[in-house]
Amino acid sequence: MWTRKGDWLECSIPNFWSGLTIEQLLKNVWAASKKLAHRWRMEHGVKRNGEAVSWQTVLRERDRLQLHAYAPEPSLTVPEYRELSLLWEDDHLLVVNKEAGIDVHPSEPGQTGTLANAVSFYLQSQAILTKVRHIHRLDRDTSGAILFAKHPLAGATLDRMLAQRAIKRTYIALVHGRLSAKSGTISAPIGRDRHHPTRRRVSRTGARAVTHYRVLETFPAASLVELTLDTGRTHQIRVHLAHLGHPLVGDTLYGGQPVFHRHALHAAKLTFRHPFTNEEVVCLAPTDDFPVPLPSVDSKEHR
Missing domain, CATH: 3.10.290.10 (RNA-binding S4 domain)
Incomplete structure (x- = not known):
């Protein structure tokens, strides 16, 4: 079409x-x-x-x-070659399987080494000189599927879809301990921790945050959990699971033990209705970098 x-x-x-x-x-x-x-x-x-x-x-x-979708735009993102793991691509959007240990975008002009630098290089190789537009973010040590728009109209419509919860994201986490309930919802507002520059915490005056979880498998001292979000607060899954008393394995910022080289959180699945073709897009993000084997993610949205 x-x-x-x-x-x-x-x-x-x-x-x-x-x-x-x-x-x-x-x-x-x-x-x-x-x-x-x-x-x-x-x-x-x-x-x-x-x-x-x-x-x-x-x-x-x-x-x-x-x-006129690809009119050249000024950009502060420096193009830098890096091999990308592509999960989906067409003329409107790009879904990349992000590895752990890399930031999504630069925090200052001229910075390199981020996923956005690599996406900028990749788009320029296709003669697309638009800005790099990530639709959502993942923490530096979180791996998995992340969505980029290739032109400004795609960026605008995907942003609205994300705000309307029309883009479904499913995460897999390994947490300390065994959860008492096999499934549930964590509804606890999240705000900044005034005692730490990067940490967040559950706060009565914070922003609304809702996380749904389902236990997939239990181990002697840990649980493998599937999670979906109603909101997208910074560090939401990490804060909510720590608040529940089950921090992510490897997440030392929120009380996890350093038995894994990064926190054990993976954005395993991304599902949405394509705004320009009306087809359903389902992206599954594999990973070899996880402390336990991951099961296939159920195609049904968990509630």
Whole structure:
């Protein structure tokens, strides 16, 4: 349905978008930002059948819609080659299996050695000179699936999907001890720890945070747990499991024992409905770097 032509993307309008105006498709379906919409209006960055038309034009099935999606953008992310483990890719998005021990993005201009540096290099190798847009984050020592947008419109619509919980993330963790309940929900607000610059804690005045868990397997002194999130607070899983009395194995910041070289948390699965093709995308992130063998993740969302 979609074809890349240089800096432009073209699609043939399917029947489920027929009857919408260009403006409705851009703003209501894809959540285009005001800045991007203004730029495309001024620069004729949206065309129908090769011609710039009013955004009130009604689209019909099999119309050709062209978007100037890959207009070059200034970026502070330094491109740097690093081999990437790709789980999914098309002209709109990229899902990478992040290894542990690497930051998702630079914390200061000019920094290298992060996943974003490698993604920037990879996109430039495809002649895509847009900014690197990660849709969500993983801690430095957390491995697993992480989603990137290849152009600003994809970034905007994926951001909205994440806020609406339309992107489902499933994690696997190895924790100390045996949980008394085989499944449950941890609903405890999270705020900053005023005694530590990077640590978070459960706080009555913190932001709402909800984590669902299910025990997959138990060991003499540990449990393998599957987790899903209703919210995405910094260190949420780590804080909630420590609050429950079962910190992650290897997570010394939150009371875990250093019996593993990093904290035992892996983003094992990413599921969402593709906003530009309407297909279901399911990405499973394998890892050899975990203290116990991981079972396959159940395809059903845990609640």
